[in-house]
Amino acid sequence: MxxxxxxxxxxxxxxxxxxxxxxxxxxxxxxxxxxxxxxxxxxxxxxxxxxxxxxxxxxxxxxxxxxxxxxxxxxxxxxxxxxxxxxxxxxxxxxxxxxxxxxxxxxxxxxxxxxxxxxxxxxxxxxxxxxxxxxxxxxxxxxxxxxxxxxxxxxxxxxxxxxxxxxxxxxxxxxxxxxxxxxxxxxxxxxxxxxxxxxxxxxxxxxxxxxxAGVMYFRVKLLGVPAHAATAHFGVNAAQKAVPIIEALEDLHKSRQERISYPTAEHDPRMKGRVTTINLGVVRAGDWPSTVPALCELEYRIGWPPGETREEVMQQVEETVADAARADDWLSENPPEIEWFGWKSRPxxxxxxxxxxxxxxxxxxxxxxxxxxxxxxxxxxxxxxxxxxxxxxxxxxxxxxxxxxxxxxxxxxxxxxxxxxxxxxxxxxxxxxx
Ligand SMILES: [Zn+2]
CATH class of the missing domain: 3.40.630.10 (Zn peptidases)
Incomplete structure (x- = not known):
């Protein structure tokens, strides 16, 4: 009517x-x-x-x-x-x-x-x-x-x-x-x-x-081996080991931004491709300059537009981290763990x-x-x-x-x-x- x-x-x-x-x-x-x-x-x-x-x-x-x-x-x-x-x-x-x-x-x-x-x-x-x-x-x-x-x-x-x-x-x-x-x-x-x-x-x-947009949070946990800083070479620095993981996720972020366009969100030209930002929001490692940190945690937010499923997005992140870990001797033996926590919304x-x-x-x-x-x-x-x-x-x-x-x-x-x-x-x- x-x-x-x-x-x-x-x-x-x-x-x-x-x-x-x-x-x-x-x-x-x-x-x-x-x-x-x-x-x-x-x-x-x-x-x-x-x-x-x-x-x-x-x-x-x-x-x-x-x-x-x-x-x-x-x-x-x-x-x-x-x-x-x-x-x-x-x-x-x-x-x-x-x-x-x-x-x-x-x-x-x-x-x-x-x-x-x-x-x-x-x-x-x-x-x-x-x-x-x-x-x-x-x-x-x-x-x-x-x-x-x-x-x-x-x-x-x-x-x-x-x-x-x-x-x-x-x-x-x-x-x-x-x-x-x-x-x-x-x-x-x-x-x-x-x-x-x-x-x-x-x-x-x-x-x-x-x-x-879809929004999810995930945490990457990396383990190292603690040691006194004076004998740091006997330990494994979990914060240093996070660097290739951070770089790999940054590459994924850039390639997704180039590939994914979502016109409804791009009324402002500065927003082109930004719907899929992967943001490194929290870095947590170590507690003391004289100790080699044995744990490093990275917390990220990833966004994505309608058209991709939650499962597809999770798979891309998990494969990226796994590939980066395989290229490192320590990380391939001690693979980082990924936890999905908090925000889990579909677009x-x-x-x-x-x-x-x-x-x-x-x-x-x-x-x-x-x-x-x-x-x-x-x-x-x-x-x-x-x-x-x-x-x-x-x-x-x-x-x-x-x-x-x-x-x-x-x-x-x-x-x-x-x-x-x-x-x-x-x-x-x-x-x-x-
Ligand atoms: Zn509001």
Missing amino acids: VYVLSKNEYKQVTDYIAENRDQLVRLTQDLVKVPSVSGHENEVQQLIHSILDEMDIDPQFCLPDIEVLRNHPDFFETTSFVKHGYEDRPNVIADIKGAGGGRSLCLSGHIDVVSPEPLRKWNYDPWGGDVEENVLYGRGAGDMKGGVACIIFAVKALRSLGIKLRGDLQLETTIEEEDGGVGGVLYLRTVRPKTDAALIPEPSALTISLAS HELSKDDSFVQTVRENVSRVTDSEPSYIGGSSGLDTRYFVHNGTPAVTCGPYAERIHSYDESVSIDSLVKTAQVIAGVMMDWCGVGE
């Missing part, structure tokens, strides 16, 4: 949101003021619960159940689960029943943020929500408490205007997206009814993100022709007066859990700067536009009832 709304119906909603932008700013500030680094989401979720409660939406807390998650093929133990467990880390969910006869929609946003360190670099209080000339500053202002505020405010706008949707609406604010989203969006997909589409207003400068991609993508596109173009571009695919995104589960899901949200860095900020104009887009998508997709 297709619902055609009149210009006036959009206008009263977009006007309401523009006229009440102060409320949207205050809501974003209130969320920014409650620190919620992954693992510590409870306090801000209590606040969101009370906000939705005041709107008579009947929110619920939903704690992840690790035993249910363990059976899922995409399960991995996130760093914050290993550190904090899931006991005190609820998702907040709410169901708003439609009048009937429309398509259902899930509006989803993560409420965790990354650490604000190094604090001394900030010119603003990361938990202050300062506003200066149309810009709101703070950790999570852009990624993505601003987007969460837009969801809540768009729903509020429709309710205040007495606009009733036909399709059912699911709202959710989730935990640990920054850490892989396992206890958040993945868990909710295992226990919540499926919707016909989902929208996540992560900061995207009102472009439409359709795809995400996803949605077609531009998908009808939900088109609904979002039409609303962005109506609100911004320009055609949005399609992006995606350079990192993992929570939308993948919806798409793997058969629900079209799109990322489209405000304009943010320096996310994950100091002085993170979000443009207030773009928050207003995002809330207007979300309201329009709700009306178009779910339909408007009597």
Whole structure:
């Protein structure tokens, strides 16, 4: 069923949101003021619960159940689960029943943020929500408490205007997206009814993100033989033995970058081939200049675009390490071990022709007066859990700067536009009832 709304119906909603932008700013500030680094989401979720409660939406807390998650093929133990467990880390969910006869929609946003360190670099209080000339500053202002505020405010706008949707609406604010989203969006997909589409207003400068990259972590462990530095030739230096392995993985990184292109992620020419970066993130070896280190550990992140499977990527890495080890006498006798740990996400991609993508596109173009571009695919995104589960899901949200860095900020104009887009998508997709 297709619902055609009149210009006036959009206008009263977009006007309401523009006229009440102060409320949207205050809501974003209130969320920014409650620190919620992954693992510590409870306090801000209590606040969101009370906000939705005041709107008579009947929110619920939903704690992840690790035993249910363990059976899922995409399960991995996130760093914050290993550190904090899931006991005190609820998702907040709410169901708003439609009048009937429309398509259902899930509006989803993560409420965790990354650490604000190094604090001394900030010119603003990361938990202050300062506003200066149309810009709101703070950790999570852009990624993505601003987007969460837009969801809540768009729903509020429709309710205040007495606009009733036909399709059912699911709202959710989730935990640990920054850490892989396992206890958040993945868990909710295992226990919540499926919707016909989902929208996540992560900061995207009102472009439409359709795809995400696969992301995995692996660790290479090399063993040597400890010895006093004065008699180092009696030992085997595990850190030195890591050098050919590091070089071989760097060669693999370069050859993959040359070979693999993924146009959706390459809207910025500097991103050409970068979807498949193999990053050496951690090097750990030795504890004392006077000792030959007997253990060296390398930790890497590898990304890849839709089109390659997890197994193919793992095989390339394992063969590269094995080949490099065979060329060294010590390493061929004492082959390095590879452990895959943490992040283990598959890529996803949605077609531009998908009808939900088109609904979002039409609303962005109506609100911004320009055609949005399609992006995606350079990192993992929570939308993948919806798409793997058969629900079209799109990322489209405000304009943010320096996310994950100091002085993170979000443009207030773009928050207003995002809330207007979300309201329009709700009306178009779910339909408007009597
Ligand atoms: Zn985010």
